[in-house]
Amino acid sequence: MEVFPAVDVLRGMCVQLVQGERSTATVYGTPLENAQKWISLGAKNLHVVNLDGAFSASFENARVIREVVSETDVFVQVGGGIRSIADARGWLDAGVDRIIVSTFATKEPQSISALAKEFGSDRIMAGVDARAGEIAVSGWQETAGDYIEWAQLFEQLGAGSLLYTNVDVEGLQAGIAVEPVKALIDAVSVPVVVAGGVSSTADVSALKSFGAFGCVLGSSLYSGKISLQDALKEANV
Incomplete structure (x- = not known):
């Protein structure tokens, strides 16, 4: 199972929020610094979110996110504020x-079909x-x-x-909600990456057993509640 350390970007800095509330933001330095830290600890994937884009204009943090993409050599997925085909492109x-x-x-659900046709389904993830x-x-x-x-x-x-x-458990560092995850994975045939509440190696192990393709580590990773090395080890057992 793949592990995706989160690099959430707000006003040019790497932050973590509780349940999406900007007032709860804790700042952890620059996006590139954090990306490089997780890569040095073994990460082969990054989950980058443009939080300003999620609330306002889609390219507010374009420069720092592009810096992460250009200065690293791992798989990078990006979300937040993509509101048009042009944004996606x-x-x-x-x-x-x-x-x-x-x-x-x-x-605009048909945008998925248009993007998949132009770029290939593998590059299009629906949130x-x-x-x-x-x-x-x-x-x-x-x-x-x-x-x-x-x-x-x-x-x-x-x-x-x-x-x-x-969203009900995101940022609370209290573990995943099992049943909603299992229900979704059982209902579709495409790979599912799970975010929200992943706070322990037991959570990672459970997601792997359910058939999740990957998990995102956010608040618990930044607070030190779970280590990237332990999560990677559990994901690859």
Whole structure:
């Protein structure tokens, strides 16, 4: 199973939020510094989120995110604020390995088909952010229907993978919610990367046993509750 250390970018700095609330931001230095730190500890993937883009303009942090892409040699997936085909194309043309489309995918589902046709399904990941069983959009401020039904639609439209984030437990460092993860993985056939609540090697082991393709490490990694080396070891047992 793949492990994706998170590099969340807010106002040019690497931060961690609790349940998406900007007022809870803890700053951990520059995105590149953190990317290089995780790579030095064995990371082969990075999960980069443009948090300013998730709340406002999509390219607010373009310079620092592009720096991470150009100065590292690992797999990088980027999400946050992708609101148009042009936004998506800009990131993919800039060398990002895979983009994550979330709110845009719910508002214009056919965009997934268009992007998959142009760039290949492997480079298009649909974001399934869920709160209380419904997909959460617009910076997690609104909900828009059953998360599994949306996930199945995204798969049908050509998304090569899904990013499932359980907003209910995201950032709380209290463990994953098992049943929603299992239900989603069982409902689709494309790879699923899981974010939200991954706080221990037991969580990593559980996700692997459910058939998750990967997991994102965020707040628990930055606080030191889980080490990257231990997570990688557990993911590769």
